[in-house]
Amino acid sequence: MSGQTTLFSRGVALVGEAAVAWRRRTQGPVPPPAVGGAPEIPAGRPQGAVPTLKMPTARGWALGQLPAAAPGLAANAFATGLKHPRWIHVLPNGDVTVAEALFMPGPPKTVFERAMVATMKRAAAIGPSPNRITLLRDADGDGTAEIRDTLLEGLSQPFGMALIGETFYVGNTDGVMAFPYAPGSTRIQAAGRPLVRFKPGGHWTRSLLASPDGLRLYAGVGSLTNIGDLGFEVEQERACIFELDLASGRSRVFAEGLRNPVGLAWEPQTGVLWTVVNERDGLGDETPPDYLTSVREGGFYGWPYCYWGRTVDDRVQPQDAARVAQAITPDYALGGHTASLGLCWMPRGTLPGFDEDGMVIGQHGSWNRSVLSGYRVVFVPFANGRPSGQPPRDILSGFLAPDESESYGRPVGVAIGPDRHSLLVADDVGDVIWRVGAAGR
Template identity: 55%
Template sequence: MKTPTRPLPPYRPWWPVLALLAGSMASAAAQQSAPAGVGPNPPLPAPDKDGLIPTVNIAPAERWPEGVMPQAPAGFKVTAFAAGLDHPRWVYTLPNGDVLVAESNKPPPEEGAKNVHADGLRGKAMGMVMKRAGAGTPSADRITLLRDADGDGVAETRSVFMKDLFSPFGMALIGEQLYIANANAIVKVAYKAGQTAITAAPTKVTDLPAGANHHWTKNIIASADGSKLYATVGSNSNIADNGMEAEQGRAAIWEVDLASGSKRLFAGGLRNPNGLGWEPHSKALWTVVNERDELGNDLVPDYLTSVKDGAFYGWPWSYWGQHVDERVKPPNPDMVAKAIAPDYGLGAHVAPLGLAFSDARMPQQYASGAFIGQHGSWNRKELTGYNVVFVPFADGRPSEPPTPFLSGFLSKDGKAYGRPVGVALDGKGALLVADDVGNAIWRVVRAE
């Protein structure tokens, strides 16, 4: 079993408010650098705990200046498919080409839910930092439908498709049933092709863990035969700070049987899984995961991995297989012994959220692999992420390091014009990117 090479001081889940705010503002001008922790077996440094105060550096929200937009590689054109949205987090393409956008944000915690991250001055400080980063807006709790009937890359039709949801995120259409992952449950509604609005109340399919809603986003994907859904549930804390009782059913991917409504734990130990995709060659389920914070600039690598049925990926007791996190008390060597390493590191603190596998509608260089929306770091001295990257695949596995595909989300002085979240291919094979700070959906297509 691998262990850190030097001891850590006791973990203290509180930060002095002034130091936190000062760290966020003073280092906002730090620029991106090549992140560590990339590859199938990246070298991992020893944990580096910054005394009592972790590194806090998040790019303040600036919004896009007029005439400025993200940049794509040569041979591609970027358009604002839709602008002026309200914190768009996720995108889903319907079979007729219509695009659904979940305009959503973190819901309030359930009554009585324990959350050390929200207590006292620390919680107030984090709230201020998140607001500065563009993440403090109330949730619109709706899904908006966008339609580009004339094919010019800009949606000329926009309608409220569903409203009064509960922090909706993932969406999946199976036959004539549209499934939506709220922060606390999967629900469904009947859908007919071409509908621009649904007013019927949704029906609950199954509950999902909620509680403090530290990681509130829930994503879903359907199995190939449409009989099952797979649902992501992030942890309720960084490293089980609220106790393991608050983490029941969390840091996991669940398999939901739609015929019976029953569910089972498909894989565990995944701190905050978000994007899901079926890899076209192997047909295996893959996900991207946000790993733990406060262990230094280059720990722990966020990752892209296939999801093995019944596997345990370490959280909270270990990371990248069996590297023990000494902060977690009490230790659990039996669970550490079961932990397996993920497939591919994306770099520390890049915050991967969106995942979409490409296809032959993209140019050859981008036809086999995964597009990943990286929301960007907050626990690193030099900003990293804040972009969409492409990871080439061969024979069902990553074959080369990530390369930037959509960039320019950071200003020269370290402010965020936007932050990528969900990614999806549209009906014509262009890439759609939800930008929750820029309040836009960007469309990237091969230039004619």
């Protein structure tokens, strides 16, 4: 980072803190978290052209420093020295594949965009993308990967991964690629073939999830903008979940109106697809909350016209009353701007002290609020195929410095470990994959 950029970044931080302090004084105390099936969501207060901008400076982990695990659990580094690891996929033989990629913004066009870019650089959220998938192998089962190889490289901001039979699928920002894969391989040399093209830019992550029968792939595709700022035409086939039929090669929009659906998971009792969604910015600390929801085929979830059911966002013009009337209310609020990205199903008994089925969620952490939120890995208990109504429980925390000015790490993707009794967490600021398991084991 050049000296001029560093000075600008520091200036942005000071201006941002002043704006945050002003909003705290003028808007009153920070509302309680909007969490659960019936959250209390404050009325939206549009923040205008310069919304609240607050992110911690990326610090990384000191030698021997660890995130805080829930009682009865302990964390250890499964793999270190990665470059911005974002997503995890565990193969049937126990190998772990990790997508390493970074957001690469275009040239900023406004003062706020310049401020956002400078702030994200300070937070280690943007930069040259590694564009690779690394394979990790814990051959001796001690909870640490001692074998590492580059499975694929030269990709286009890879994120989601799936293995079906002997085909390895990768969700690049511009589409899904299929590669031949021999079981046990540590490197793929063959060229891939494209299955579907996506529009790159904006929310760039493309998560993947195979159907239980292996016949279809589901892909999360986020919006280009916050609320359709550049018109609705450029948002076509975005803010949605795609379904790809692998036999025919056909693809279609499975559900839409989901601003940025990232993690995807199956609830095994009902066979229903679930996702976590990052909602819109610029309306307040808890307005609207990010959420966990079941996904209905053909369903519309409100973006950009409305949020949390049919609460109209008057900033979006023209409005569409017919679409608002169709909007489905999400199942479970996760708090405002938590950046809930990672998602996986965790059966009861996987971790000590977690004796219910439920969803594990990696909360990457906020930028558009006066008090930081997220920066943790949480568990949402389920009963009878749905959230049981209990509040989320922390699995892993301690990613922020006590004064919240710095972040040691930021959790993203989550996956059940190869031994089925641990959890793996991708930490893109810490450049590490954490393993969480029973304490003392």
